[in-house]
Amino acid sequence: FIYDLNKNNYLSIFRFFFLSPKNKNIEYSSGEVIMVDLIAKLIKFKDADISKSNIVFFLDEVELFLHPQWQKEYLSYFLNILNFIFPTKKITIVITTHSPFILSDIPKENVIFLKNGEQVEALNKVQTFGANIHTLLSDSFFIRDGLMGEFAKDKINEIIKFHELIKPDNADIKTLKSEYEDKQKRFWQTQSIIGEDYLKQVVKNHLVEIEKILLGKDEAKQNEIARLRAEADKLASSI
Structure with a gap:
């Protein structure tokens, strides 16, 4: 639905979720709050009328509080929003994540594996883009000793x-x-x-x-x- 919305529509969504008296007693999930808050912050950033043509976004552990289904859709959702709100800007995104759902949307050439703050060279051969979630999870970088509890x-x-x-x-x-x-x-x-x-x-x-x-x-x-x-x-x- 991203491409059918204009800026005012986004603001209407934000007001509906957080400002409408009718919704004071509605309990939204943490994922819903995070996603709507994301839209609001991007619009606020847009309103600042940034003159620079290049923008860098740092997203730290974006999967926190998100349902796995939302983690799977997060990057696609975020990129659609960016393309809509900043159509003329050149944007670089830096993401830190522990989620294989997020990682499976990123080519390995754009991934740096870190352990205790140090780059793990041995994992540079791991194919990430389009990788099966179970394959990524079973890699020792994510989970040791198998996938069973x-x-x-x-x-x-x-x-x-x-x-x-x-x-x-x-x-x-x-x-x-x-x-x-x-x-x-x-x-x-x-x-x-x-x-x-x-x-x-x-x-x-x-x-x-x-x-x-x-x-x-x-x-x-x-x-x-x-x-x-x-x-x-x-x-x-x-x-």
């Missing part, structure tokens, strides 16, 4: 490590069996809520092997049959 990873690793405990020939099966019986319900509950299908199956395989060793193959088989029946009943009730 630490709490979930700890819960899954607890199951895997317990399986490792019962593998040695000299493992204290009696003690471990008692410990497993205390943790059995929690372990299987963790497995049931894993969102990634492959990982969910891997964790299930660990649990099945644990039960075969600690409970015996027959009991492990009966437990699996009971779980499958419970899943079938749940599926039937949802149809």
Whole structure:
């Protein structure tokens, strides 16, 4: 809608959001406030009648308080506004960001990676423009040790490590069996809520092997049959 609005329309939007008595009791999201405030500041800057033909904008951590969808659209939105309000100016934009959503709109030639205030040369080969968000997130510059939350990873690793405990020939099966019986319900509950299908199956395989060793193959088989029946009943009730 940017190209259909004139300066007065922008000011009307600003007044509607912040000055109209009718809107005093309306709670706007932080993202809405930031975006409207951005328009207002640019118009105010325009009104200052800057004579210089070259303008530099510094935007520090622009993604703060913005929903991921707004982060994804921010740069396009901002550039449209600039082109509308400053059609004759030569503009340079300097952005600092931690958001891969913002970064995916910027060519790598225009990106400087910083860590502790120092440029990270090893990351200069990272392709940013049009890059998949998950690809950027998985880069060690953004997130170390994968994309899974630490709490979930700890819960899954607890199951895997317990399986490792019962593998040695000299493992204290009696003690471990008692410990497993205390943790059995929690372990299987963790497995049931894993969102990634492959990982969910891997964790299930660990649990099945644990039960075969600690409970015996027959009991492990009966437990699996009971779980499958419970899943079938749940599926039937949802149809």
